[in-house]
């Protein structure tokens with residue numbers, strides 16, 4: 001299977017458990033890998049026949065900017081569901097990084113793989 005990916009998509013949002021986190025916006029950084037058969041687009045050189053990574057990124061940015069979840073797990077699950085439901089992707093792997101949320105660590109977060117059902 002082919003993969004269309006978006007790496008290091010940085011978005012500011014409200015996320016976190018603690019009171020101080022409910023008053024600020026923090027950066028999350030997403031790596032997305034989306035299964036998609038690219039052969040029809042490659043044969044015709046037509047963006048309409050593929051997964052438009054610009055359209056995906058605009059939609060994900062809008063959703064994440066408006067979100068306000070406590071857990072990185074919830075945000076990751078909701079973004080994966082959105083991509084599958086709205087873009088016809090058969091499987092998505094998503095890594096959600098919350099940089100510097102843990103003292104001494106460069107990154108914390110979750111990685112999930114979700115198939116379309």
Ligand SMILES: Nc1nc2c(c(=O)[nH]1)N=C([C@H](O)[C@@H](O)CO)CN2
Pocket residue numbers: 015016017018021070071072073098101102
């Ligand atoms: N598994 C998780 N553990 C923690 C989360 C989380 O979203 N998932 N969040 C926090 C706090 O919000 C933390 O990021 C603040 O620094 C702690 N543990």
